[in-house]
Amino acid sequence: MKTVFQSPVEPGFVQDPYPFYDKARAYGDLVYWEDYNKIAAVSHRAVQVLLKDRRFGREVPAELQGPGPAHLAPWLNVEAHSLLEAEPPRHTRLRALVMRAFTSRAIATLEPSIRDLSHSLIDRFPDTPFDLLDAFCTQVPVITICRLLGVPEEMSPDLLRWSHAMVAMYQASRTRETEDTAATAAREFSAFLSNYIEQRRTDPQDDLITRLITAEEDGKKLSHDELVATCILLLNAGHEATVHSLGNGVKTVLQLGIDPRDHAIDGLVEEILRYDPPLHMFTRYAYEEVDLFGHTFKRGDEVALLLGAANRDPSVWAEPNRFDPSRPIVTNTSFGGGLHFCVGAPLARLEMRIALTALFERCPNLRLSADPEYSNSYHFHGLTRLMVHV
DSSP states (O other): OOEEOOOTTOHHHHHOOHHHHHHHHTTOSEEEETTTTEEEEOSHHHHHHHHHOTTEESSOOGGGOOOOOGGGHHHHHHHHTOGGGOOTTHHHHHHHHHHHHSOHHHHHTTHHHHHHHHHHHHHTOOSSOEEHIIIIITHHHHHHHHHHHTOOGGGHHHHHHHHHHHHGGGSTTOOHHHHHHHHHHHHHHHHHHHHHHHHHHHSOOSSHHHHHHHHHHSSSOOOHHHHHHHHHHHHHHHHHHHHHHHHHHHHHHHHHTOOGGGSOHHHHHHHHHHHSOSBOEEEEEESSOEEETTEEEOTTOEEEEEHHHHTTOTTTSSSTTSOOTTSOOOOOSTTOOGGGOOTTHHHHHHHHHHHHHHHHHHOTTOEESSOOEEOSOTTBOOEEEOEEEO
């Protein structure tokens, strides 16, 4: 197996990781990424197999689990009860309860609200250059998820602050300051939700939190910690990925001078997700000895699945480094796969279809007013800001 070297915080890689992916993929399905001290799956077929192979999972094997540092206890407690970090049978129970509350009907009813929200945000665009990431790309998903959960929209600045602090724990640039900030955010976020959940127990509404409470008390039961962790996960994952997908997509369209109105919106959305996805790495642990792609994984081995590399595999997409919204839609890996396929994928796609349609129809002369830059936040891939003018 070929060993590759690439710092995930090196500025050139942060701005454009795809040349590294192309080089790594040329060595085969798997490479050893020295900087992470991990085997990495870089081909589409390897990533898809590892996403779906039940001999691999997200939950740390029991013998490798430890209490973790004391200063991270609030953040670790949320993670310990998260659907994202669970495997069957715990995952089966949690996901079934979440899916009973996070229904397609509940998502479909949000369509008029998302459309009205998109247009109201566009109505407030200034005549001078402004940051589209802050004024539009962030607001659409965070306000939508607030409405879905039933959380007051005026809480969105706090929710964003808590969310950014917590997900920063997955970044390659993580420091002790990152950890302290994440622990504080987890403590404050959990306290807010605990109080809000208690309000909903006595004053139920037609919202996701109430439906999760009902699912908790209707037989199979979500514990209080699981309920808090699920709400945090839905909000964090429910807006972070969509913010970056919208931002990356608009940036690509404007840089390439493409008129999105010439393409079907579903094709545009899928190509944005394929071409420049918001999440570039997902990890799995081996639960037994497994022989795959010429390598023997031992129990406890952690493998990195490079979603961004899989989405540019030339064995699946012709000219994969070319942005082409008219290409036939082939399932990409941007929302994961297998048991952990993103429960919010239908909502994210709905938000992107509605928001991008409104933006490009209302603002056909939208242009970049400054060169966009990606944040030093690998394995997330999103912009620091997106300065535009109408």
